[in-house]
Amino acid sequence: MKAPVILAMLASCLAATPASASTPTSAPAVTPASGTTRPAGDDARPVLEVLSSRPDQVSGGDALIRVHGDTKVRVLRNGEDVTAAFARTGTSRTGLVTGLRIGENTITAVAGRHRTSIRLRNHPIEGPIFSGPHQYPFLCKTERSGLGPPVADNQDGQGMRVEGGWSKDCFAPTVTDRLYRSTDGTFKPMPAERPADMATTTLPDGRTVDFVVKRERGVINRFLYSIAMLEDGWTGRAIYRFDGGVAIGHDQGTIGGGALDAYQLGQGYAIMYSSGTRTSTHYNLILGGETALMVKERFIERYGPPLYTVGVGASGGAIQQYIYAQNHGTRIIDAAIPQYSYPDMVTQTIHVGDCELLERYMDARPRWAKWDDRTALIGMNASDTVANPYTGEPGSDECVNGWRGLTPSP
Known part of the structure; x- marks a missing residue:
C-alpha cells in the first residue's frame, strides 16, 4: 500500500501557490x-x-x-x-x-x-466500522464543547441522564457557525454587520480577503469533530490536525486549539480535527484511524475531494500520521508533517533512561571532568565549550541539555 510522502518542513506544504493556479471557492473537480x-x-x-x-x-x-x-x-x-x-x-x-x-x-x-x-x-455515524465493540462507560462532553446536551439513545439507565432518557454514545446534532479573526488575534462570533476589528488575510494567489471562517462541529464515531475554512478563500487544500498526549480512553475528549489554527486557515487551508484523533483522549490507533476516515468522509461529502490533505501533528500526533499512512495509504492524508516524533526504543531510549544516573556518577569523579570524554560512557554527544544550563559554566552534553531532570533527584 502506497504511503504518503513525508514532508520535512511545514513551510514546504504551506508555500505560496503560483499566481496562475486556480483558487476554487467550492470543491475542486476530480478526474x-x-x-x-x-x-x-x-x-x-x-x-x-x-x-x-x-x-x-x-x-x-x-x-x-x-x-x-x-x-x-x-x-x-x-x-x-x-x-x-x-x-x-x-x-x-x-x-x-x-x-x-x-x-x-x-x-x-x-x-x-x-x-x-x-x-x-x-x-452508523456512532460507529464502529472495523474498530470493534465500543468501550463503556463513556464520558460525554458535548455541552462543554458548545453542542448542547447529548441525545437520548436508550431507556435502560446506561450512560448520562438527559432529557428523554440516557445517552451512552454521546451524540449531538451538528452545529454550524461563522467566526471572524479580530485584529487582537482572537476568534469571535461573526455579527450581522462587518465588525470594526475585522482582520484580513492575504492568500497565496495574492488576494486579500476578510478573515471570516465558517465552521462545522458535531459528533462522529462518538468523538467531537470540527471542520473549518475561510468563507471566501478556501484554496481546495486541506490539513488534518492530529494531537498527542496519552490517555486510556473512556472520554469523549475536547476540541483543541489546532482546529482553528490562524496561520493555516489564513493560507486558505481547510482544517479537519477530531477529539478521537488526539492521543490524550485515547491511544487506540485502530479506533483513531477509523475516526479519521469518517471525518474525512464527512468533509468530502460536504465540500468535495480536496486537491490534497496534509497531516500535521506532534508526538502522539506524529505517530498517528505514520500509522494511518501505513494502514490506510492516502485515504486520510497525502503528505505528513510529523513533529517531535517518538525516539527509536532501541537506539535512543536506553541511553536516555541511563544517562542521568551516569551523569551524577561522573559529576562526582575527576576522571570525567573533561566533558568530551563522557561520550565514551553515555553514548551521547558532549562538548567542553557548550554552556551547561545547570552550572552556567562551559561543558555540557545531550543528556544535560535534553534529558536531565527527567527523573527525580535530590
Missing part, C-alpha cells in the same frame, strides 16, 4: 480514476465511483457518488430514483446519495440498455 474506459455511443455503459469512502466503509447514511459517462443516466438507490441529487460536470455526474439504510445498499446507474451497480455497506 476519473486512472484506467477507466467507456465504450462510445449514446448508450455507453456508465461507471460508478464512491468518492467519500470505500464502498464497504460508508457511514452516516450518505455517500458522495460519481457516475462517469457521456450519456443520459438514471441513478437508483435500492431501486428508488435519486437522479435529482446529481449534477453534471463535464462527462460525469456527482451527487450526495442520502437515506442509506444500515447494512447493505445498492446504487445502480442506468444508461440506455446498460445497467451498472455497486454495493455499499453503511455503518
